[in-house]
Each structure stands twice: as C-alpha cells, then as structure tokens.
Amino acid sequence: MRIRLTAVARHLAVVAAITALAAGGIVTTGAAWAGGQPVTLRLDDVVLKPGEGQGSLGPMATQGDFDGTMVYAVSTRPLTDPAGAGLGLPAGMKVTVGADVFGTAGCSVAPGTTAIYLCTVSPNAVPGSPQISAAADVPDGTTAYYGAVFVPKGGSIDEALTEVRTIGTAPVSAPRAYPSYRNAARVVVESPEHVARNTVRLSIADLSASNAVTQQVRVHAVDPGQVELLFKSSAGQPAWSPDQQIGVRVTNATTTTPGATCDDEPADLTSPTPLVWCDLPAGDSTISYTLVAQPQVVSWKVDVNAQYRVYTSGQGNPGATATFSINGTGPAPSTASTGSSTVAAPSAEAAPPSATTPSAEATASGANTSSARPAATVNRGTSQALLLTVAGGVLLGGTATALLAVRRRRTRGSS
Structure with missing residues (x-):
C-alpha cells in the first residue's frame, strides 16, 4: 500500500524527519x-x-x-x-x-x-x-x-x-518496468541530443465551476523516465501560496501503457509539488487525468507544465507547457489583487459528470530546464525508521512504521 502526503503534510514530515535524527535509527x-x-x-x-x-x-x-x-x-x-x-x-x-x-x-x-x-x-x-x-x-x-x-x-x-x-x-523482485x-x-x-528525442505533448480543455474536464499528456519516450505535472498561476495573476486553495483538484491519473504506473495527489492545484506523476517505459504513452471544480471557484488562467524526467539531476529534460481557463463564479484576479479574491475550497465537492474531452494541444518546443523534485511517497514496511531522501542525500530518523522517500529517481530497467 502506498500513501501520498498532502503538501502541508510533506512540509511537516521534513521537519519531523530532521528533528528525529537526534534520536532515530537509520x-x-x-x-x-x-x-x-x-x-x-x-x-x-x-x-x-x-x-x-x-x-x-x-x-x-x-x-x-x-x-x-x-x-x-x-x-x-x-x-x-x-x-x-x-x-x-x-x-x-x-x-x-x-x-x-x-x-x-x-x-x-x-x-x-x-x-x-x-x-x-x-x-x-x-x-x-x-x-x-x-x-x-x-x-x-x-x-x-x-x-x-x-x-x-x-x-x-x-x-x-x-x-x-x-x-x-x-x-531481484518479479520483472516489471521498475523493480x-x-x-x-x-x-x-x-547526450542532450539523445534526450531531446523524447517528446511531450499536452492536450487540454477549459474547466467550468461544478464541472470536470479530462486533460491528456502524450509522451514519445526513447528512454524510460517519469512524467511530472505541476500547475501554477499564469502570468498577470497573483502567484499561489502553499496554503491557498482555488477549489480545483486532480484525480484519476491513468495510462494503459503496459509496464507503466501512474499516481496523483488529490490536493488543490495550488500545491507547490507535482500532482501527477507516471513512471513510463520506452515507447508511446498517453496519460489522462481529470480536473474537478467545486461550485464556488473564481475565474483563473492556469499553466500546466509537463516534464519528462530522464536525467537524474541537472537541466535538459524535455517538457511542454500549456494554459487553460477556469470559468468560475467570481471575477478573474489580477496582479493588483490580494489573496482575498480567491475562494477556499468548500467542504462539499462537485461529483464529476462526464468529463469534457481535451480541445487544445501544446507540443514541447525544447528541453525543460526545471529540476524540481517529485512528490513524497510513503511505503509501508517493517522498517522502524522514517527515511527522507533529498536530492541524492538521505535524512533518516524516528521510530515510524513507514518508509518515506522523496523519489529522487525512478528505476530504469537493467540491461
């Protein structure tokens, strides 16, 4: 069983892991x-x-x-x-x-x-x-x-x-894409020329209050890698803060590619970490995910960035960015607006109707230079320690019954 942490919980886990170093086991x-x-x-x-x-x-x-x-x-x-x-x-x-x-x-x-x-x-x-x-x-x-x-x-x-x-x-464990x-x-x-042969395309559609929409990522993968999707406020609007909510979340990230695995975090789009990630083998893959808007949302333009991580570290991974609109019940914010123009997600959620299909497509125009790390993962196991992997280093501590690993790298098949 695998549990995804919310953005706030991940921040708390980092603090807890560091604090636990003084008394924990590795x-x-x-x-x-x-x-x-x-x-x-x-x-x-x-x-x-x-x-x-x-x-x-x-x-x-x-x-x-x-x-x-x-x-x-x-x-x-x-x-x-x-x-x-x-x-x-x-x-x-x-x-x-x-x-x-x-x-x-x-x-x-x-x-x-x-x-x-x-x-x-x-x-x-x-x-x-x-x-x-x-x-x-x-x-x-x-x-x-x-x-x-x-x-x-x-x-x-x-x-x-x-x-x-x-x-x-x-x-090793039973054969699969990522043992x-x-x-x-x-x-x-x-080489950069080799990695650039991997390509990413986004197919997007706009979203209305109380509705759901399906968007897609298409990857032509020369190499095994990991797709990550990160959302952010478009230029000309207020930047999001980690504790802010706009009433839209991601759900149902899936792909039918054999050997591929996808996961999503059911957090608001304002999360500062990727909300969708899929481990993909070489070949062509289509990833679908659904955005669900609650009844009370403001109008907003949102950038979605899809990065296909091939390199373990550094820049040069291919990616694509596209912009879609949230057609809400309140006016669109501007750079002069304050956080009060946004609406916190209410407790009642809109049940997703038949999701709208993608209507616009964006293709990668070059390598993506982002090097943001993927979201945190908790794996249950017999471990009595809490492990936090950060950019190739490891922080360990505590007497937890779970193993926490910020996924530095997806496993590629061995030759």
Missing part, C-alpha cells in the same frame, strides 16, 4: 541482517548529462534497521565476476568521496582496491554515498555498473568486498 541495504531485521535496498539507474551535475550511488529506498558500513563497487562490466574483472570506471567518468566532498561524509576508497568504496552509517548521522559524474566529452551511451552491500556493525568487511563483486547476480528492490544498477551517460 535504515538501509544489502543481503544482511541488522538488529534482528532483514536489511534490503533499492538502487536506481543513474542517468548523467555529460559535463553537468552528478549522481549519488546511494540507495533510493531502504528497509530495515542498520548501523555499520555500506560497501559500493563500480565497474565497466556487470558485477558478476568473483575476480572483479572490469572493476573501475569508463574513460571520462569519475567517482568522488571524501570529507571535503558534499554528500560523501564518512566515505572513502577501500584500501588496496580499485573502484570499491566504504561508507560508514550510524543511527545519529546523515549517511553519505559516493558521487559519480561524467566529463563533457564522454560519448552518449557510455555505461558503468554499480552495486552495494550492507555490513552490520561487527560484520566482516572482507566478506562484503568479495560479495559486492558479484552483486549483479543477486535476485521494487535490487542491489545493482547502472550509470548511463546520455
């Missing part, structure tokens, strides 16, 4: 046991833009209690050879660790090894992880392979140094 990783509980992790594929940004090799999601050491390995080949054939990095790729490198606290190169790294983890510290980047001249399609093993406190680091060399043969748990993944370099 979770993460590998085919090991710690504190009597199995420790598992999920590593996601990292997609790098040549010459820009870097990616974390740390786990995207983890479960279990742990206090010990993470052992990472990076190779030019899949991690399947006990002798470690291929350990190292493709030309032009670099892994950084050290006290002076942001996000790598407690990490170092394993003595006497090539491309194997140790990162200490403890209940009262934010764990670091190796950071990987690619030079501007690294060719499109260059691939490295990485994996990780967790060693509980008092366990054998030497055994883990051997195990991590073949971690690519470890079993839930795995200990090995890839780092792929993709």
Whole structure:
C-alpha cells in the first residue's frame, strides 16, 4: 500500500524527519541482517548529462534497521565476476568521496582496491554515498555498473568486498518496468541530443465551476523516465501560496501503457509539488487525468507544465507547457489583487459528470530546464525508521512504521 502526503503534510514530515535524527535509527541495504531485521535496498539507474551535475550511488529506498558500513563497487562490466574483472570506471567518468566532498561524509576508497568504496552509517548521522559524474566529452551511451552491500556493525568487511563483486547476480523482485528492490544498477551517460528525442505533448480543455474536464499528456519516450505535472498561476495573476486553495483538484491519473504506473495527489492545484506523476517505459504513452471544480471557484488562467524526467539531476529534460481557463463564479484576479479574491475550497465537492474531452494541444518546443523534485511517497514496511531522501542525500530518523522517500529517481530497467 502506498500513501501520498498532502503538501502541508510533506512540509511537516521534513521537519519531523530532521528533528528525529537526534534520536532515530537509520535504515538501509544489502543481503544482511541488522538488529534482528532483514536489511534490503533499492538502487536506481543513474542517468548523467555529460559535463553537468552528478549522481549519488546511494540507495533510493531502504528497509530495515542498520548501523555499520555500506560497501559500493563500480565497474565497466556487470558485477558478476568473483575476480572483479572490469572493476573501475569508463574513460571520462569519475567517482568522488571524501570529507571535503558534499554528500560523501564518512566515505572513502577501500584500501588496496580499485573502484570499491566504504561508507560508514550510524543511527545519529546523515549517511553519505559516493558521487559519480561524467566529463563533457564522454560519448552518449557510455555505461558503468554499480552495486552495494550492507555490513552490520561487527560484520566482516572482507566478506562484503568479495560479495559486492558479484552483486549483479543477486535476485531481484518479479520483472516489471521498475523493480521494487535490487542491489545493482547502472550509470548511463546520455547526450542532450539523445534526450531531446523524447517528446511531450499536452492536450487540454477549459474547466467550468461544478464541472470536470479530462486533460491528456502524450509522451514519445526513447528512454524510460517519469512524467511530472505541476500547475501554477499564469502570468498577470497573483502567484499561489502553499496554503491557498482555488477549489480545483486532480484525480484519476491513468495510462494503459503496459509496464507503466501512474499516481496523483488529490490536493488543490495550488500545491507547490507535482500532482501527477507516471513512471513510463520506452515507447508511446498517453496519460489522462481529470480536473474537478467545486461550485464556488473564481475565474483563473492556469499553466500546466509537463516534464519528462530522464536525467537524474541537472537541466535538459524535455517538457511542454500549456494554459487553460477556469470559468468560475467570481471575477478573474489580477496582479493588483490580494489573496482575498480567491475562494477556499468548500467542504462539499462537485461529483464529476462526464468529463469534457481535451480541445487544445501544446507540443514541447525544447528541453525543460526545471529540476524540481517529485512528490513524497510513503511505503509501508517493517522498517522502524522514517527515511527522507533529498536530492541524492538521505535524512533518516524516528521510530515510524513507514518508509518515506522523496523519489529522487525512478528505476530504469537493467540491461
């Protein structure tokens, strides 16, 4: 079962997670046991833009209690050879660790090894992880392979140094577009020209008070990725604040593409985080979602931005933006208006009638430069810690029964 947090709840969760660090436990990783509980992790594929940004090799999601050491390995080949054939990095790729490198606290190169790294983890510290980047001249399609093993406190680091060399043969969950748990993944370099072959189109329609309308996003995906939809007030009108409501929400985000998954957050359009997101495999996909307006809404022009996230970090992801109108019961606001011109969503909601079909279409004209992070996810599990992933780093703490992960990256299928 998966639970989406509202915008306000996410803000509170961030504060709670940081506060809990002082007393909480950390979770993460590998085919090991710690504190009597199995420790598992999920590593996601990292997609790098040549010459820009870097990616974390740390786990995207983890479960279990742990206090010990993470052992990472990076190779030019899949991690399947006990002798470690291929350990190292493709030309032009670099892994950084050290006290002076942001996000790598407690990490170092394993003595006497090539491309194997140790990162200490403890209940009262934010764990670091190796950071990987690619030079501007690294060719499109260059691939490295990485994996990780967790060693509980008092366990054998030497055994883990051997195990991590073949971690690519470890079993994973049942095949699907985005496996839930795995200990090995890839780092792929993709050129801007390659990523630009992914295209996004929006088909939109206007919305009236007490009505519903269906809008669509069409994606031609060369690469697996994640679509995110974010709504905002159009130019010439007051900007929205996180606690403001205009009486319109999103529901019923769906796609029929095999292997794809969609989700939506039933919050008001004023939410500062994406309200629709879909993990898509390569191929053509159409995503539909419904906007529902309550009886008392003011007229408004709204921008919807659809971004298709391929790169793990940095700019250059393709996207499209379109504008639609809310035809409400009150006058349209202007830049001179105050928040009093907006109407808070009443408790009674309009039941969606047969939704209006899209009538206008916008096509991406270039790469989207937004790098906003996706919405938060809570996954139930046996974990006794609350984990918050933020832009490649991890904040952990508390004694919760849920695992919170701000989704840094969707998992791409392994080769």
